[in-house]
Amino acid sequence: MDALDFIQQDHDRFRALLDRYEEIDPDDHATKREVIDELIAAVVRHSAMEEEAFYPVVMRDVPHVEEDIREEIEEHHVIEVVMAELDGLDATHEQFDAKVEVLAENLLHHLYEEEDELFPRVRSAFDDDALARLLDGLRTAKERAPSRPDPDRVGG
Template sequence: MDALDLLKEQHDEVNTLFKKFEKLEEGSTAELRELFVMIADRLSAHATIEEQFFYPSIKTDKTEDLIREAVEEHLGVKRIIADLLEMEPSDEQFAAKMKVLMENVEHHVEEEEDEMFKLVRKVLDKDQRFALGVQMKAEFDELMKGEPRNEVPMQTDEAAPV
C-alpha cells in the first residue's frame, strides 16, 4: 500500500472515531472511555510510524520545516492524550480536552495532507512510497496487536454499543 494512502486511511479512521465520540458525548462513561482509548491507541501508533519511518524517509531541505512542525504537533497531541488518560469522561474538563485534541489532530491532518503529501510525491516515487507503506503498515499492525477492538465500529444510524 502506498504510504500516503495508508496515512490518509488512518486519518479518516480517527476522524470517524472522533465523530462517533461526539455523538456519544452524552453516553455512558464506560462507552466514552472505551472509544477514547481506541482513539488514543490509533493516534499513538500512527505517530510512531510517522516518526520512525515516514518523516526520516521524506526529509529534504523542502520538507525539513514541515517535519519539525509535525513532530511538535505530535508532542502536543501526546500531552493531551496523557492528560485524558488520567481523567474519567465524567470529569468536567474531559470534554473540553477532547475538543482540543480533535482540533489539534484536524489541524495536523490538514497540513500533512495539503502541504506535506504534495512534497512527498516529488521526493519519493510510487515504488518507494509503496515499499514505505508496506513497512509502515506492518509496524502499525504490530503496535495495534493486543489492543482491544482492533477494528473501527461500523457507522450506523442507530446507537449501537461500542
C-alpha cells in the same frame, strides 16, 4: 494502496472516531471512554509509525521539508500530552469533554497540514516503487509501535 493511502486510512479512522464521539449521549461516560481509548491507541501507533518510518525518509528524500517535519513532530508532542492527560482522566470528570475538544482541534489541524501540504510534496518526489517500499516500512513500524501515550517519547 501506497504509503500515503495507508496514512490517509488512519486519518479517516481518526475523523470517524471523533465524529462518533460527537454523537454520544453526554451522560454515556462508558461509551465516551471506549471511543477515546480507541482513538488514543490508534493515534499513538500512528504517530510512532510516522516518526520512525515516514518522517525520516521524507526528510532525506524530499527537498526543503525539514522545518515542516519538525513542526509535525512538535504537533505530535502536543497531541501526546493531551492524550496522556485524557488517558488518566475519568470520563465523568468535568474537564474530560474540554480535553477531547482540545485533542480534536489539534489532531484535525495536524491531519490537514499533512494531507494538504506534505502529501502533495511526497507524492511528487516519490515514484510508485518508492511509495510501495515506504508502505512496507510503515507497516513494520506500526506493528511494533506503542499504544499508550508517552509525551516524553516525542518532540518537546
